[in-house]
Amino acid sequence: xxxxxxxxxxxxxxxxxxxxxxxxxxxxxxxxxxxxxxxxxxxxxxxxxxxxxxxxxxxxxxxxxxxxxxxxxxxxxxxxxxxxxxxxxxxxxxxxxxxxxxxxxxxxxxxxxxxxxxxxxxxxxxxxxxxxxxxxxxxxxxxxxxxxxxxxxxxxxxxxxxxxxxxxxxxxxxxxxxxxxxxxxxxxxxxxxxxxxxxxxxxxxxxxxxxxxxxxxxxxxxxxxxxxxxxxxxxxxxxxxxxxxxxxxxxxxxxxxxxxxxxxxxxxxxxxxxxxxxxxxxxxxxxxxxxxxxxxxxxxxxxxxxxxxxxxxxxxxxxxxxxxxxxxxxxxxxxxxxxxxxxxxxxxxxxxxxxxxxxxxxxxxxxxxxxxxxxxxxxxxxxxxxxxxxxxxxxxxxxxxxxxxxxxxxxxxxxxxxxxxxxxxxxxxxxxxxxxxxxxxxxxxxxxxxxxxxxxxxxxxxxxxxxxxxxxxxxxxxxxxxxxxxxxxxxxxxxxxxxxxxxxxxxxxxxxxxxxxxxxxxxxxxxxxxxxxxxxxxxxxxxxxxxxxxxxxxxxx
Amino acid sequence: xxxxxxxxxxxxxxxxxxxxxxxxxxxxxxxxxxxxxxxxxxxxxxxxxxxxxxxxxxxxxxxxxxxxxxxxxxxxxxxxxxxxxxxxxxxxxxxxxxxxxxxxxxxxxxxxxxxxxxxxxxxxxxxxxxxxxxxxxxxxxxxxxxxxxxxxxxxxxxxxxxxxxxxxxxxxxxxxxxxxxxxxxxxxxxxxxxxxxxxxxxxxxxxxxxxxxxxxxxxxxxxxxxxxxxxxxxxxxxxxxxxxxxxxxxxxxxxxxxxxxxxxxxxxxxxxxxxxxxxxxxxxxxxxxxxxxxxxxxxxxxxxxxxxxxxxxxxxxxxxxxxxxxxxxxxxxxxxxxxxxxxxxxxxxxxxxxxxx
Numbered sequence: 001x002x003x004x005x006x007x008x009x010x011x012x013x014x015x016x017x018x019x020x021x022x023x024x025x026x027x028x029x030x031x032x033x034x035x036x037x038x039x040x041x042x043x044x045x046x047x048x049x050x051x052x053x054x055x056x057x058x059x060x061x062x063x064x065x066x067x068x069x070x071x072x073x074x075x076x077x078x079x080x081x082x083x084x085x086x087x088x089x090x091x092x093x094x095x096x097x098x099x100x101x102x103x104x105x106x107x108x109x110x111x112x113x114x115x116x117x118x119x120x121x122x123x124x125x126x127x128x129x130x131x132x133x134x135x136x137x138x139x140x141x142x143x144x145x146x147x148x149x150x151x152x153x154x155x156x157x158x159x160x161x162x163x164x165x166x167x168x169x170x171x172x173x174x175x176x177x178x179x180x181x182x183x184x185x186x187x188x189x190x191x192x193x194x195x196x197x198x199x200x201x202x203x204x205x206x207x208x209x210x211x212x213x214x215x216x217x218x219x220x221x222x223x224x225x226x227x228x229x230x231x232x233x234x235x236x237x238x239x240x241x242x243x244x245x246x247x248x249x250x251x252x253x254x255x256x257x258x259x260x261x262x263x264x265x266x267x268x269x270x271x272x273x274x275x276x277x278x279x280x281x282x283x284x285x286x287x288x289x290x291x292x293x294x295x296x297x298x299x300x301x302x303x304x305x306x307x308x309x310x311x312x313x314x315x316x317x318x319x320x321x322x323x324x325x326x327x328x329x330x331x332x333x334x335x336x337x338x339x340x341x342x343x344x345x346x347x348x349x350x351x352x353x354x355x356x357x358x359x360x361x362x363x364x365x366x367x368x369x370x371x372x373x374x375x376x377x378x379x380x381x382x383x384x385x386x387x388x389x390x391x392x393x394x395x396x397x398x399x400x401x402x403x404x405x406x407x408x409x410x411x412x413x414x415x416x417x418x419x420x421x422x423x424x425x426x427x428x429x430x431x432x433x434x435x436x437x438x439x440x441x442x443x444x445x446x447x448x449x450x451x452x453x454x455x456x457x458x459x460x461x462x463x464x465x466x467x468x469x470x471x472x473x474x475x476x477x478x479x480x481x482x483x484x485x486x487x488x489x490x491x492x493x494x495x496x497x498x499x500x501x502x503x504x505x506x507x508x509x510x511x512x513x514x515x516x517x518x519x520x521x522x523x524x525x526x527x528x529x530x531x532x533x534x535x536x537x538x539x540x541x542x543x544x545x546x547x548x549x550x551x552x553x554x555x556x557x
Numbered sequence: 558x559x560x561x562x563x564x565x566x567x568x569x570x571x572x573x574x575x576x577x578x579x580x581x582x583x584x585x586x587x588x589x590x591x592x593x594x595x596x597x598x599x600x601x602x603x604x605x606x607x608x609x610x611x612x613x614x615x616x617x618x619x620x621x622x623x624x625x626x627x628x629x630x631x632x633x634x635x636x637x638x639x640x641x642x643x644x645x646x647x648x649x650x651x652x653x654x655x656x657x658x659x660x661x662x663x664x665x666x667x668x669x670x671x672x673x674x675x676x677x678x679x680x681x682x683x684x685x686x687x688x689x690x691x692x693x694x695x696x697x698x699x700x701x702x703x704x705x706x707x708x709x710x711x712x713x714x715x716x717x718x719x720x721x722x723x724x725x726x727x728x729x730x731x732x733x734x735x736x737x738x739x740x741x742x743x744x745x746x747x748x749x750x751x752x753x754x755x756x757x758x759x760x761x762x763x764x765x766x767x768x769x770x771x772x773x774x775x776x777x778x779x780x781x782x783x784x785x786x787x788x789x790x791x792x793x794x795x796x797x798x799x800x801x802x803x804x805x806x807x808x809x810x811x812x813x814x815x816x817x818x819x820x821x822x823x824x825x826x827x828x829x830x831x832x833x834x835x836x837x838x839x840x841x842x843x844x845x846x847x848x849x850x851x852x853x854x855x856x857x858x859x860x861x862x863x864x865x866x867x868x869x870x871x872x873x874x875x876x877x878x879x880x881x882x883x884x885x886x887x888x889x890x891x892x893x894x895x896x897x898x899x900x901x902x903x904x905x906x907x908x909x910x911x912x913x914x
Contacts, residue, residue, distance in 0.1 A: 455643035458610055459701075461630045462637040463657030463708060470631075477647055 017468055018384050021376050022392060029395045032431055036414035037402065043413055044259035048252060057259035070236040071263070074222060077153070077237060081160040081221040086214045088161065089168025092309050094198075096169070097176040100294045101306040107313045109543075112555050114316035115166035116489075116539050118496035118513065120226025121532045122159040124520045125319030126150060127231060128326065155231035160221045162316045167220070168213040170556045175209035176202070181290040215275045219268055223403030225499040226513075230520060238264045239405045239499065246409055246503060254409060261406040268401040323532040331526030344530035352515050352527070356534065359512040362426060363494035366433035367487040370441045373434075374483060375476060378445035383454075393442070400439035404499025407432050411504060426509045432500045437490040448482035449475075485550035492542045496535055559586035559744045560621040560711045562607065567616030569602050569768075576602040578768035579616070585760075587742040589735065593755040594765035595791065600748045601716055603765075607746060608714050609633050620711050636705030636743070640717040642697040644689045650676070650700050651685040657708035675707035678737070695726045702734070706741060713738070713745040719754065731758050752792045756780060764788050783901055786908040789830040796836070796872035798829045799905070807902055810868055813846055815897050819911045826905035833875040835899040838862065838891045845892035848872075850885045860884060864891065 047056040061067045101107065114122075129136045130150040140147055150158065179202065187193070187201045203210075225239040232240065238260065246257040297305060330341040348356070373396075381393045399407065411432050415422035422428040452475060460470040498513040505514050512531050519528035546555070562584040569577035577599045584590045592600035605611040607618060609630025617624050625633055636657075645653050655672045663671065676682040679699040689697060698718060705713060718734075719727045735758045738745050749755055755762050756776040764771045764779060764787075772784035783789035786797065800809040803824045807815050841847055848864040851871060862874045862885065874893070885891060904911050 453641060453643060455639040455641060456645060458608075458630075459637065459639060459643040459704075460645070460656070461610075462608060462633075462635055462714075463704070464631050464634070464660035465656075466629070466631045474645060474647075 018380055022380050022384070022388060025373070025377060025380075025392055026388075026395075029392065031420075032435060033395060033398055036410035037398075040258045040406075040410045040413045041262055043253055043255050044262045046253065046255045048249075048255065057256050058263075060256070061259060061263065066236070067241065067260075070238050070241045073153075073235060074237040074239075074264075074267075077156055077160070077228070078218045078221045080157055081164060082214050082218045084157065084161040085165040085217045086168050086210065088312065089165040089213070090172050090210060092165070092312060093169045093172035093176060095305050096309055097173050098292065098295055099302070099305050100296050101302065101309060103306060103310060107306075107309055110313040110317045111166040111169055112543060113320060113536075113540065114163060114313075115170065115555065116492050116496075116543065117163070117320055117536060118226065118498060119159055119163045119224055120230055120498055120513070120517065121323060121535070122163050122319040123155070123227040123231040124516070124525075124528060124532075125322040126155065126159060127520075128322055128525065129318070151231060151233040152235045153232075155233075156228050156235065156237075159227050159231060159319075160224070162319075164217045164220060165312070166316060167216055167556070168210070170554060171209050171213035171216075172206060174554050174556065175206040177291050179205060179292060181292050184292065211278070212275065215271055218271055222264065222268060222271075223405070223499065225405050225502065226517065230517070238267075239403060242405050242409070243503065246405075246412075254413060257409055258413065261403075261409050265402055265406055268403060272401050320532075320536045323529050324536060326525065326529035327533040329526070329529075331524075331529075344526035348515075348527050348530045348534075352512075352531065354508070355510050355512050355515045355531075358426070358509060359495050360538075362430050362433060362509075362511065363491050365430045366437065366494050367491050369430070369434045370437050370490060371483055371487050373438065374441040374445035374486070375479065377442055378449045378479075379471065379475070381442075382446055382449045383457075393446075396442045397439045399435045404436060404497065405503060407436060408500035408503030411500070423504075424506045424509070429501060429504050429509055429511075432504055433494045433497065436497070436500065437493060441486055441490060444486040445479070445483060448479050452478050481549050481551075485546050485553065488542050488546045488549070489555065492539050495538055559742050561586055561619070562590075562712055562744060562746065563619040563622075564603070564607070565617045565619070567603070567606065567618060568614045569599070569606060569611060570614045575768050577606065580765075580768075580770055582763055582770065582773065584744060584746060586744055589738050589745045589747065589758060589760045591747045591749060591755045591759040591762045592765055593749055593752060593759075593762050593791075594771075595750060597767075598765040599768040600750075600765050604714055604716055604746060604748050607712070608635055608637055634708070634711045636708060636710035636713045638698075638701045638705050638713070638715040638718045640720050642694075642701045642718075642721075644692075644697050644700055644704075646689050649686050649688060650681060650692070653689070653700050654681075654703045654707055656704060661708065671707055675703040678706075679703040679733075694722050695730060698722065698730065699733075702737070706737070706743065710743060713743045715745065715747045717749055718747075719749075720751075727754070734758065756792070764791060766791075781899070782910070782912065782914060783830065784910050786828060786830065786903050789901060789903070794833055794873060795830040796833065798831060798866075798870075798872070800827050800829055801825070802827045802902060802911070809846065810866065812867065813844060813895075815895065815900070817897065817900065817902050818913050819902050820913055823904075823911050827911070828903045828905050828908070830901045830903065831872070831895055832899065833861070833873040835896040836872070836874045837876065837894045837896075838864070838874060838881075838885055839894050841890050841892045845894055848891050848893050850887050850889040850891060852887060853885055855884070864893065866893075 044057055045053050045055065047054050050056050095101070096104075096107070127150065128134060130147065131137065132149075134150075137147060148154070183205065184197060184201060187197045192200055223239060225243060228235060228237045228240050229243070242257055242260045242264065245260060246254050249255070249257055327344050328340055328342070330337045330339040330343060377392070377396060381389045402410070411428050412423055414420075415428055422431070456478070457467075457470050457475055460474050461467055465473065496513060498517060501511050501514055502517060505511065512535055516528045516531045519525070519531065564580055564582040567577055567580050568575060580599075580603060592603060594600050602611055606613050609625075609628065613626050617626055619625065620633070645656065648656070651672060654675055655668060658668055658671060673682065676685055679702050681696060681699045681703060684692060684696060689700070692700065701718070715734075719730050722730060731754055747759070756779075759776055761773065761775055762779050763773045766787050772779055772788045774782075779788060780792055783792065789795045790797075798809050800807050800811075802808070802817070802819060805816060805819060807817050807819075807827060807829060809815065809829055838850075839845065846866060848866050850862055851865050852863040854861045857878070859875045859877045860881065862876070863871050864874055865871045872893075902911055903909060
């Protein structure tokens with residue numbers, strides 16, 4: 001008898017709130033991460049033409065030139081973009097942190113803004129400026145200068161480089177600012193100064209950061225759908241052919257698209273593995289007791305330095321500026337006619353108000369979900385460490401390697417049939433947004449919790465506040481600023497998201513990004529501009545709120 | 558009401574490792590009891606078991622004869638002060654101090670009065686509306702103390718509360734803490750690795766090493782009558798000399814014979830501990846150990862000598878400047894006079910004291 005009582009007590013102890021949370025998260029991960037990806041993975045081994053398990057899809061990919069060139073193209077784009085973005089971002093970061101420049105705040109705002117904006121806006125903006133009928137093209141033609149075509153490979157590289165170098169810039173700036181002065185002073189006192197010191201001390205120390213940023217550039221350019229689709233003009237890369245094949249297979253099982261998805265995920269996973277294997281090993285933990293003081297340059301050099309950084313930063317935000325200007329100009333289809341007009345806005349507000357409403361609704365719902373998961377999930381991972389929670393951590397990080405288009409396909413494959421049908425509803429999009437931002441949210445929440453001293457929680461408990469109440473009263477309160485600033489960045493990413501939305505949307509659940517995409521394809525450039533402007537301004541507002549809450553923290557943390 | 562804390566055969570295990578190995582202690586009501594030992598000795602682990610943050614693998618802990626093993630931490634009514642203060646960063650000083658009272662549903666004028674009283678006691682009343690980020694380390698520690706005592710805890714637990722303060726402040730604070738504790742008469746268990754601090758503030762000290770209690774006693778006893786070589790070495794400074802004992806006489810280094818009050822009939826190899834203040838430098842003479850001065854360091858009120866003995870080992874000797882004949886220099890040959898009433902003899906094998914007091 002006594003034994004049963006004891007066992008029941010033990011069961012009760014285990015049935016506490018946190019174990020319930022872990023259980024629920026495991027179940028949700030199984031339903032919304034393992035099941036979709038697993039089903040898609042299995043689907044890649046089926047085929048419309050053959051019965052049962054088959055490698056037909058993979059064979060087709062590697063045998064047909066049309067397909068494997070997409071792989072080469074993707075790799076080309078990724079490598080070139082990474083090299084250029086890094087080559088641009090690192091020197092600019094060095095100049096930006098080591099020297100006092102004019103307009104430093106404006107430069108930073110421009111750089112962050114371009115980083116937060118969706119790349120496909122950049123794509124279509126540059127088309128507006130440098131495309132066949134582009135404003136600058138015509139201008140230069142009128143004075144006899146012929147510029148080459150911006151479409152295809154070159155255009156993609158241009159857009160990606162300008163959009164992604166800020167990532168490198170921000171990461172490397174952060175690293176350069178955390179080198180303690182004593183490191184470089186020691187080098188100087190030992191006789192190594194100037195450029196040599198830069199090469200022998202400064203750069204090796206920030207190399208892990210440079211590599212991390214480079215890998216992020218690689219993964220982002222690998223996964224992006226909108227840019228190559230808009231400006232590539234038939235230049236096939238993996239996300240584009242995934243989309244095409246998916247459209248071809250609508251109504252049937254997207255087995256070929258699944259196979260492509262698996263391939264692109266494997267590449268992303270490989271890149272991530274490289275990062276873990278090489279970069280993480282060499283990372284140095286730096287907290288500058290005395291961060292380096294920016295050097296004051298003589299006026300001439302200062303102007304030169306400022307100009308170089310300013311011009312590049314300006315080029316990065318040209319798309320946004322273009323788009324805002326265009327939104328206020330009269331249009332006739334793809335052509336802009338002289339004259340200020342609010343016509344574009346009238347158009348979109350009357351016809352596309354659902355899209356606008358959807359974008360913000362879906363994104364807000366998504367961040368509500370991820371804040372809760374981030375809060376509870378980080379707690380069990382950090383404060384309730386066990387094999388189970390480590391596994392959960394891994395599960396929640398898994399979506400990081402899955403490109404947006406692939407998440408879209410996974411969702412469709414998993415939820416277009418019984419037992420759970422979500423396709424066509426708004427929830428499939430909300431869930432997709434949540435899953436995409438889950439890894440980032442988990443990482444930042446865990447980081448925040450690590451910084452909160454455990455003894456503060458223990459102090460609360462020792463003073464009589466039960467552990468759970470302590471969590472909600474004290475810990476959560478202390479985590480909130482960090483969680484909210486992370487949520488805002490996730491919100492910005494969600495409102496701008498296209499890769500998965502374009503696969504998941506239906507008439508009623510369409511969003512602004514989809515509308516822009518369709519508008520550009522239909523030559524309704526005015527509408528596209530107005531919609532893009534709404535996104536840009538929302539991004540700016542979010543950035544301002546972010547700065548307020550995070551107290552000046554960097555966007556890349 | 559100050560409470561007794563009884564720790565009975567308590568064990569803490571992490572896998573195969575015993576952090577606390579069968580510890581038995583009884584702490585009297587109102588006592589200032591210190592757990593002293595080097596890093597990793599188990600003192601903090603034991604404290605956290607009393608607080609309720611570490612589980613108890615075997616054994617029992619009692620507050621006033623009530624077993625608290627299964628009482629959750631937030632119900633034990635302990636006041637805890639942490640090494641890094643653990644002040645709530647988002648609350649003002651007043652709200653920090655009032656935190657535990659609010660948790661006990663204390664309201665209105667009683668809340669205000671008790672909070673104010675605690676803040677005035679710890680001399681932080683003038684900072685009552687400040688945020689923690691605006692306070693110095695010492696001020697934060699006082700907030701932590703006020704917060705812990707205002708709830709009238711059964712037991713006050715302090716985990717190296719002064720380690721993060723600078724030297725001078727540490728000495729000031731330990732006097733404040735001692736006075737506070739005496740006036741409030743709360744049973745207090747204090748953890749530190751600083752033996753000077755422990756000697757200064759404790760009613761009794763439990764010296765711990767590798768999960769076990771090496772010796773339990775009042776500061777004077779621990780210092781003057783160490784139970785083994787570990788305690789002799791950890792508290793203060795000890796010089797260790799080898800020798801042999803028989804019939805109540807110790808032959809040190811085969812050079813001098815000294816009568817000592819050791820166990821009847823003991824015969825064997827011994828280690829003799831001599832503190833630097835219990836040896837004096839004289840002229841070379843019979844019946845004394847011979848030595849050569851290696852270093853003389855003038856420290857104001859006393860001089861610290863490092864003296865080399867005939868077997869090549871060296872010992873430290875401190876002489877008060879007001880007492881000494883003259884300042885010796887390096888190279889001087891000296892005779893070493895031992896205060897035979899103050900030396901401790903340990904069995905060389907077990908390292909335990911064989912003294913009879």
